[in-house]
Amino acid sequence: MQQSFLEYVLDDLASKQLDITSCTFVLPSKRSGTFLKKHITHRLDKHIFSPDIVSIQEFIGNLTDIQQTSNIDLLLALYEVYKTSQKENPDDFASFMNWGQTLLQDFNEIDGYLIPAKDILNYLSAIKEINHWSTNKDKSELVENYLQLWKNLEIIYDRFYTSLLEQKRGYQGLIQREAVKVLQQGQPKGTASNPIIFVGFNALNNAESNIIQHYLEAGNSYIYWDIDSYFLNDPIHDAGLFIRNYQFNWPYYKHGHKISPQSNFLSEKNIVITGVPKNISQTKYVGRLLEEFGQSMDVDLTKTALVLADETLLNPMLHAVPETIPEVNITMGMPLNKTMLCSFFVSFLELQINTSENGWFYKRVLEFISNPYTLTLSTKDKGNFAQRISEDIKEHNLIHLNKAALNAYPEAKQLLHIIFPDTALSPMGWITHSLTLIEHLKTIYQKEKNALELEYLYRFYALFNQLGQYLDKVDIVGDLKSIKNLFKQLANMESLDFIGQPLTGFQIMGMLESRNLDFETVIITSVNEGILPSGKSNNSFIPFDVKRDYGLPTYKEKDAIYVYHFYRLIQRAKNIYITYNTEPDVLEGGEKSRLITQLLTDERLKDNVTHSIATPKISIEARQPIQIQKDEKLMEDLKAFAQNGFSPTSLTNYIKNPIDFYTRNILKINDLDEVEETIAANTFGTIIHDSLEQLYTPIIGETLTDKLIKSLKKEVPRVVQHHFSRNLSGVDASQGRFLLVYNVILKYLYNFFDNEIKQLKRHQIKILALEERYEALITVPGVDFPIKLKGTLDRVDEFDGTIRIIDYKTGKVEPKNVKITDWGDLITTYDKSKAFQLLCYAYLYAKKHGRSDVFAGIISFKKLSQGLLPFTQAKDTRIDSDTLATFENYLFALIREICDANVPLIEKID
Numbered sequence: 001m002q003q004s005f006l007e008y009v010l011d012d013l014a015s016k017q018l019d020i021t022s023c024t025f026v027l028p029s030k031r032s033g034t035f036l037k038k039h040i041t042h043r044l045d046k047h048i049f050s051p052d053i054v055s056i057q058e059f060i061g062n063l064t065d066i067q068q069t070s071n072i073d074l075l076l077a078l079y080e081v082y083k084t085s086q087k088e089n090p091d092d093f094a095s096f097m098n099w100g101q102t103l104l105q106d107f108n109e110i111d112g113y114l115i116p117a118k119d120i121l122n123y124l125s126a127i128k129e130i131n132h133w134s135t136n137k138d139k140s141e142l143v144e145n146y147l148q149l150w151k152n153l154e155i156i157y158d159r160f161y162t163s164l165l166e167q168k169r170g171y172q173g174l175i176q177r178e179a180v181k182v183l184q185q186g187q188p189k190g191t192a193s194n195p196i197i198f199v200g201f202n203a204l205n206n207a208e209s210n211i212i213q214h215y216l217e218a219g220n221s222y223i224y225w226d227i228d229s230y231f232l233n234d235p236i237h238d239a240g241l242f243i244r245n246y247q248f249n250w251p252y253y254k255h256g257h258k259i260s261p262q263s264n265f266l267s268e269k270n271i272v273i274t275g276v277p278k279n280i281s282q283t284k285y286v287g288r289l290l291e292e293f294g295q296s297m298d299v300d301l302t303k304t305a306l307v308l309a310d311e312t313l314l315n316p317m318l319h320a321v322p323e324t325i326p327e328v329n330i331t332m333g334m335p336l337n338k339t340m341l342c343s344f345f346v347s348f349l350e351l352q353i354n355t356s357e358n359g360w361f362y363k364r365v366l367e368f369i370s371n372p373y374t375l376t377l378s379t380k381d382k383g384n385f386a387q388r389i390s391e392d393i394k395e396h397n398l399i400h401l402n403k404a405a406l407n408a409y410p411e412a413k414q415l416l417h418i419i420f421p422d423t424a425l426s427p428m429g430w431i432t433h434s435l436t437l438i439e440h441l442k443t444i445y446q447k448e449k450n451a452l453e454l455e456y457l458y459r460f461y462a463l464f465n466q467l468g469q470y471l472d473k474v475d476i477v478g479d480l481k482s483i484k485n486l487f488k489q490l491a492n493m494e495s496l497d498f499i500g501q502p503l504t505g506f507q508i509m510g511m512l513e514s515r516n517l518d519f520e521t522v523i524i525t526s527v528n529e530g531i532l533p534s535g536k537s538n539n540s541f542i543p544f545d546v547k548r549d550y551g552l553p554t555y556k557e558k559d560a561i562y563v564y565h566f567y568r569l570i571q572r573a574k575n576i577y578i579t580y581n582t583e584p585d586v587l588e589g590g591e592k593s594r595l596i597t598q599l600l601t602d603e604r605l606k607d608n609v610t611h612s613i614a615t616p617k618i619s620i621e622a623r624q625p626i627q628i629q630k631d632e633k634l635m636e637d638l639k640a641f642a643q644n645g646f647s648p649t650s651l652t653n654y655i656k657n658p659i660d661f662y663t664r665n666i667l668k669i670n671d672l673d674e675v676e677e678t679i680a681a682n683t684f685g686t687i688i689h690d691s692l693e694q695l696y697t698p699i700i701g702e703t704l705t706d707k708l709i710k711s712l713k714k715e716v717p718r719v720v721q722h723h724f725s726r727n728l729s730g731v732d733a734s735q736g737r738f739l740l741v742y743n744v745i746l747k748y749l750y751n752f753f754d755n756e757i758k759q760l761k762r763h764q765i766k767i768l769a770l771e772e773r774y775e776a777l778i779t780v781p782g783v784d785f786p787i788k789l790k791g792t793l794d795r796v797d798e799f800d801g802t803i804r805i806i807d808y809k810t811g812k813v814e815p816k817n818v819k820i821t822d823w824g825d826l827i828t829t830y831d832k833s834k835a836f837q838l839l840c841y842a843y844l845y846a847k848k849h850g851r852s853d854v855f856a857g858i859i860s861f862k863k864l865s866q867g868l869l870p871f872t873q874a875k876d877t878r879i880d881s882d883t884l885a886t887f888e889n890y891l892f893a894l895i896r897e898i899c900d901a902n903v904p905l906i907e908k909i910d
Helices: 005-015 030-042 056-061 071-085 093-112 117-131 141-151 153-166 172-184 206-217 238-249 279-295 311-320 340-353 362-369 372-377 385-395 410-419 427-448 451-473 480-493 544-550 555-570 594-601 632-644 648-656 658-666 681-699 706-727 736-760 823-827 830-849 861-866 881-899
Strands: 024-027 052-055 196-199 222-224 270-276 304-308 328-330 359-361 506-510 521-525 575-581 609-613 765-778 787-799 802-809 854-860 868-870
Touching (some): 005 030, 005 222, 024 030, 024 056, 030 052, 052 056, 056 172, 071 153, 071 480, 093 117, 093 153, 093 172, 093 206, 093 480, 117 141, 117 153, 153 172, 172 206, 196 206, 206 222, 270 594, 279 304, 279 521, 279 575, 340 362, 340 372, 340 451, 362 372, 372 427, 385 410, 427 451, 427 480, 451 480, 575 594, 594 609, 632 658, 632 787, 632 881, 648 658, 648 830, 681 706, 681 787, 681 802, 706 736, 736 861, 802 830, 823 830, 823 881, 830 854, 830 881, 854 861
Parallel strands (some): 196 222, 270 575, 270 609, 304 506, 304 521, 328 506, 521 575, 802 854
Antiparallel strands (some): 765 787, 787 802, 854 868
């Protein structure tokens, strides 16, 4: 491996005969300081006291007596100032959190770049005044409030800055501005005359630039830039953008000093660029690459780094690292908001937010109890309450879970009282209940000796205590929706740090963690536009042209920072593997990065770069239909099913698809039970069927009259309400979407009775039977066991002396569905399933009553105006003995096929 940058710095200091023990090294990050100590150790032949090695933030912080404060503390302080400045209609804290972070970031940038706050904030206020959307002379209250905020920005900034100085705390930009003032006054705090060595910087704000120049001008300090001559001497290459500016603009360099670049970038390299579809595939590709490295003698894993441009890939990447990698060191840490435990507490919060006088909304309940941590809490001694609650919600169609329903789980009473409290929780109450849940989980994981989960719990325990302290300090979070934003902010800023050995093993890190470090083999993932570099994301209130005029960094400068990190990372590496997502979407960045295009089009690198697209091996074959042979066990099941009874529905299932018949009727695998937040079609039909049955049952055997039907019509609301409650026990039909469905059912039934009254004006109708179950044992030639045929007839009546068999349908039915022109279609085409059902009913009726001269038809509630849609064959609507004899032949053929051991069940593919 070539000499690393840190080794180059130490060698150059040695050539200057500087005593490194007396030096103070200032670096971009603490991590690079660890590696610097390692390189110093390798040069020693005796023990020494370690030189001072500090990050740039620590160094500047030591110049003042101001302590850097956490982001949340700063937001709380800024909100207090905002409230006193914006006297009319200030936003609540939840709303403020949405934009306060951006304002704080702008203040930080203004101070870090030493911009006079008064100038730029007044300029910004004037721009907002010009750009406001109201063209009226008299502005509305909304516009006035909006403009008032911008007019108050200078006041808010001044008060915020002053209050922080009084408390000797601040944000990074404030500390930097104050440090510059201290140096200008010649009174730096705690500085010594020892040499100060600035190592490996790139993009400096004005404050950092002034501070470093101050020490360089003093004459006993040095700065080392990690820059290759290839980038520095190219006037347009973004990797050298900042350092070229310092070379041309710093007085230090104008007075004879020179930047000494290295020349490593054009050394022999093996650059492999691979496009991989989707993010998870990238992690799998890297996992396979690492597996090859582990088996290869050419790759030293201790000199290998995996750099994640998209840090959200850390979790899937950890699962992709093969077990053959002996040591893995993770520098990044995992943000708490990316953990499953965070989703557990957010889900618990959503559960409390979505409660009402009716109870807890079922979707939030199901979401919470399906979380792995809830399932962990739902142990056997707690009655496995999570599974039981889920089943009960679906079985009883509970839109809201109330306290009465929770009484069914006495074993988990104490725990359920925490999850489903008697009264609505305040923010502090939610924190207290969350801490209690942590205690319950802690007990379980201590028994299992699960160290990782206990570490997660500890981090959230600390986070909730921190959150509680904020609520005690300031009374700004009034409801659970407000605390949700605050909790998410805290979880985003806190991380679970992995403990490892930073100097040994295979390294996984983010792009910023790679500063000043060099590796022989580098893997960089997610090199896509919008990720590396991040592109035109402008999280600022200050417009682009204002930033440019005042010298603040725009997206161009921010992109150049990552361009520098990318090229610096690969300039000394021997093997470079770059992956990008070939199938990006809005959330995953754009096309492959311009950085890849630069590498591919660079003439001096063309012999070192290979580019390919990783695609899975796919053999396109016509899907073969599923085929199930009827073995002895299946034949036993078919025989049992046949003896229990074939229904018209089961037979038409077979006609539609034999595999559907097998799964639904033989295996009894039904559709997943779900809560009907809107009414399902089968439930809708059941309510109509049951209502008609209840209304007509008292008058079975009677001849219908106009007066009788009108009396039944009056009973419709009461009967429908009864069956609504019976079939959908957890819903309220007096409001919302269920009220609409309820009224639709009423309308259907009223229209049905109105049609009935019209028929009575010209015909005589007598109800003979309702929802009557029919069964018939039949002997099918070729089948060596008895067959039962069964079915339920919705209605049998006598219409002007003719028997009618009527089937009610709430779905759409066309005349062609009950019309037969080719008898073969009856048992081969599902489109004729309605005709098949009607013939089955007529067949069963004839078997029981010995009467074959009947009509059979369907009444479709969607098209009541069509009246009865009768079964028709060759334009004849009458079903006689000949019709039934023909039907019997086809019925027997169908049953023979089903029961024939030599005929497999073959899937029908549309």
